[in-house]
Amino acid sequence: MGYVWEFGVVFNQLDLLLAGLLNTLKITGGALLFGIPLGLLAAILRLSTYKWLRVSVGVLIEFFRTTPPIVQLFWFFFALPMLSGIEMDPFRASLVTFSIQSSAFFAEVFRGGIVSIERGQWEAARAIGMSYLESMRRIILPQAVKRMIPAFLERVIELMKTTTLVATVSYADLLYQANNIAQSTYRPLEVFTVAAGLYFIVLFPTSLLVKRIERQLAKTGEGTVH
Amino acid sequence: MSLEILSCRNLKKQFVENQVLRGIDLQINKGESLAIIGASGSGKSTLLRCLNFLEIPSSGEVSLRGELIGSRQNGQVLYQERDLIPIRAKIGMVFQHFNLFPHMTVLQNVMEGPRTVLKLPKSEYESRAISYLEKVGIPEKRNAYPSELSGGQQQRVAIARALAMEPEIMLFDEATSALDPELVGEVLDVILKLMQEGLTCVLVTHELGFAYSAAQRVLFMHNGVVLEEGSAYDVLVEPQQPRTIEFLRGHSRFQLPSPKNSQ
Numbered sequence: 001m002g003y004v005w006e007f008g009v010v011f012n013q014l015d016l017l018l019a020g021l022l023n024t025l026k027i028t029g030g031a032l033l034f035g036i037p038l039g040l041l042a043a044i045l046r047l048s049t050y051k052w053l054r055v056s057v058g059v060l061i062e063f064f065r066t067t068p069p070i071v072q073l074f075w076f077f078f079a080l081p082m083l084s085g086i087e088m089d090p091f092r093a094s095l096v097t098f099s100i101q102s103s104a105f106f107a108e109v110f111r112g113g114i115v116s117i118e119r120g121q122w123e124a125a126r127a128i129g130m131s132y133l134e135s136m137r138r139i140i141l142p143q144a145v146k147r148m149i150p151a152f153l154e155r156v157i158e159l160m161k162t163t164t165l166v167a168t169v170s171y172a173d174l175l176y177q178a179n180n181i182a183q184s185t186y187r188p189l190e191v192f193t194v195a196a197g198l199y200f201i202v203l204f205p206t207s208l209l210v211k212r213i214e215r216q217l218a219k220t221g222e223g224t225v226h
Numbered sequence: 227m228s229l230e231i232l233s234c235r236n237l238k239k240q241f242v243e244n245q246v247l248r249g250i251d252l253q254i255n256k257g258e259s260l261a262i263i264g265a266s267g268s269g270k271s272t273l274l275r276c277l278n279f280l281e282i283p284s285s286g287e288v289s290l291r292g293e294l295i296g297s298r299q300n301g302q303v304l305y306q307e308r309d310l311i312p313i314r315a316k317i318g319m320v321f322q323h324f325n326l327f328p329h330m331t332v333l334q335n336v337m338e339g340p341r342t343v344l345k346l347p348k349s350e351y352e353s354r355a356i357s358y359l360e361k362v363g364i365p366e367k368r369n370a371y372p373s374e375l376s377g378g379q380q381q382r383v384a385i386a387r388a389l390a391m392e393p394e395i396m397l398f399d400e401a402t403s404a405l406d407p408e409l410v411g412e413v414l415d416v417i418l419k420l421m422q423e424g425l426t427c428v429l430v431t432h433e434l435g436f437a438y439s440a441a442q443r444v445l446f447m448h449n450g451v452v453l454e455e456g457s458a459y460d461v462l463v464e465p466q467q468p469r470t471i472e473f474l475r476g477h478s479r480f481q482l483p484s485p486k487n488s489q
């Protein structure tokens with residue numbers, strides 16, 4: 001038997017793979033850029049004292065957490081233009097999908113972080129005359145965010161892997177490029193091995209960072225939020 | 227004539243089924259020091275928390291300097307958060323568990339109110355914070371984090387944090403109950419100094435000896451009402467109500483004898 005590995009043809013087209021990696025990072029970065037503030041907003045609304053707001057935002061969050069991201073992507077790319085006439089290129093559709101999808105997950109991370117802060121912190125902030133937003137911004141969030149970092153980075157890892165779905169709407173991400181090269185070179189094993197290696201190179205340090213921060217927080221006696 | 231700072235009329239507070247305050251009338255005058263004593267569950271902490279609206283009273287009225295807090299509508303007083311925020315800024319509160327902000331240094335904790343709420347310029351909020359840290363006796367700890375301090379030091383920082391708002395009145399909610407016995411003294415010393423300087427203070431406390439020597443007036447609460455009220459001597463040494471007598475007896479059941487050859 002003995003499969004003869006031939007990486008030469010892959011490395012000849014490494015620039016294509018790297019261009020794909022760049023596009024993957026663009027989608028991941030963009031989804032974080034929009035998803036994080038959106039997630040924070042959703043978390044704050046979900047903690048509102050108004051029940052209707054709490055419930056409706058909660059339903060939205062759960063909807064995006066429990067439906068498959070590929071269905072969401074198809075919905076934004078194929079269904080939205082048919083229903084509303086809003087057309088998006090593959091990049092925009094992917095960005096919108098993953099911003100919203102990740103914001104739903106970030107909302108839950110934020111919420112977990114916020115509710116993990118002891119009630120006494122809110123009371124001390126209010127007792128010196130701080131408003132809800134001042135208390136949130138100056139007292140609660142700085143403490144909550146620290147506890148959220150590990151859960152947060154876990155989401156980043158998940159997100160970057162999930163963005164491989166954008167290849168299905170012909171956005172030229174790393175997986176899409178790998179597919180193309182595999183078809184033109186007939187070397188799928190080599191191509192996908194290298195592609196996997198590229199994901200690993202980006203995400204492994206992130207994963208190590210999670211472990212390190214978790215250890216540090218445990219040392220200072222602070223919990224982490226999952 | 228004495229100037230009224232904080233008062234409440236027929237104040238009631240109900241948590242679901244549980245009526246914690248059953249109609250409290252109270253007036254606190256400028257420069258006065260008032261101690262509230264009573265068993266756990268008598269409503270004394272709830273009363274304090276209703277006075278700065280960390281709890282919203284179920285009914286009754288609270289006034290600051292004679293002005294009703296909230297707006298009266300059909301015989302009911304309604305409270306809106308935006309009206310309560312400036313009120314809380316004028317009423318200092320010290321908690322049993324200190325509740326310092328753990329992500330800030332001692333100095334930042336004390337500066338936070340003058341900075342974020344009063345919006346003073348940097349030079350002012352910083353010097354103000356330092357002067358209050360000096361007042362509570364720990365200016366040298368200004369760059370430490372709360373977790374690096376003893377309980378007594380943390381509580382003194384919490385007092386400085388409340389004082390930095392230059393409130394009209396200070397409320398102490400069992401300020402020494404969470405402290406190791408040997409740390410209680412340093413906190414009581416600070417509170418005593420503030421009282422002697424004429425700061426209006428209300429303290430909920432289990433330290434009856436301190437209440438006796440520091441407070442001008444003592445209030446005994448039982449089951450959500452004020453059962454007995456008067457000078458420290460009248461309430462603590464010659465109480466009239468059977469409940470007060472029973473409560474005080476429970477507190478003085480175990481005492482160390484004086485040395486046999488004491489001078």
